[in-house]
Amino acid sequence: MGAAGGWGWAPARALLCAVCLRGARRARQVTGGPAAGFLLQAMAAASDALEPLWAWGTPGGGPPTPLPGAWVSAMLGQPLVAFGFHRLSGDRATANLLLGAAAALAPIAARLPEEGRLLAARAVTFLTAGSTLTLSVLTGNAPGVLGSLLMAAGNLLPAPGARFEGHPWVLAAGNLALQRALRQLGVD
Template sequence: MAGQHAEWSTAVPSLGLCTVCLIAAVRTLQINRGAAAGFLLQALVSFVGSAGFFCTPLGLPVAVDSQSATWVSTVIGFPLLAFGFHWLNGDHSTANILLGGALLLAMGSGYFTEESRAMLAQSVAVVASITILILSLFTMDFCGLLGSLALSTAGVLLGVKAERLLMLRKEAVLSCLLAAGNLACQWALQRQHLELD
C-alpha cells in the first residue's frame, strides 16, 4: 500500500504540472510561440512521466526514460520560456543566443556523461530563470519575479541527491514548484503583452 501511495504522490503533481503547462501554452500561443512551445514541451514531458502510472493498471505498459525526458524539457523548454520574455522586451539577440545554445546542447546530448548532463540541465535551468529574473526586475514585473524564483529553485533542486524534500517525494516537490513557476511566468507574459499593446 505504501508503494501505491508513493506512486500517487508522484503521478498527481505531475499531471497537475501537465495541466498548468497546457493551459499556459494555449494562453501564450498568440503572445509568443517560443514561450508557448516551452510550456508545451514541459506539459508533454510531465504527461509522459505520469502516463506510466495511469496506463499500467489498464495493461498498457509504458516504458519511459525519465532522465532523457527531463533533460529535453529542461535544456530546451526553459530557454524557450526565457526566449519569450526576451523577445517580448525587444532583446532579440539574447533571445536567439539562449535558443541557439539550448539547441546545441540538446544536439550534443549523446556526448555527455550522465553526471555532466545533470550538471548542464541544472545550469541551463538556473541561467534561463536568472535571465527572466533580470528582465522582471527591470520591468518591475512581480509575477515574473515569482516565476523565475520558483523555476530557479526547481533547477537547483534537480541536482539534489535526495529521495525526499520537506517530507515529500522529490519529484512531487519539483512538479509543484514548476507548476507554480510556469503559472507565474504565463501571467507575466500576458501582462507584458498587454503593456506593449
C-alpha cells in the same frame, strides 16, 4: 533516472501538465516561443507522470533508458518560454543567444553520462532563470521575478528520491507565475 516515488508524483506531474497546457493555449495566439515551451513542458510532465507504465531500461538489456521529461523540459521547454519572454520585452539578442545555446547544448548533453546530463540541465536552468530574473527586475515585472525564482528552485532542488526530476509542485507554481508575467507583457 527513474521516476521519483513512482506513482506518488503522478498527481503533481498531472497538475504541471495542465498548467503548462493552459499556458500553451493562452500564449499561442501572440508568439510561438512561449507556446512551444509550455507545450513541451506539458508533454514532458505527462511523460514523467506515466513513466511507471513504461518497461524501459531493463538492466540486462532492452531499450535504453529514456531521458526524463523533466530533463527535456529544463533543456528545451523552459528556454523556449524565456526566449519568448525576452523577445516580447524587446531583447532579441539575449532571446536568440539563450535559445541557440540551449538548442546546441541539448543534443550534446543527451549523450553524456548521467552526471554530465545533470550538470548541463542545471547550467541551462541557471542561465534561463537568471536571464529571466534579470529582465524581470529591470522591467519591474514582479510575477516574472517570482516565476524565475520558482523555476530555478523547482529544477535545482529535485523531487525527493530523484537526482534530476524537477519538483513538479514548485514547477507548476513557477509556470503559473511566468504565465502572469507574460500577460503583463501583452501575451493574453
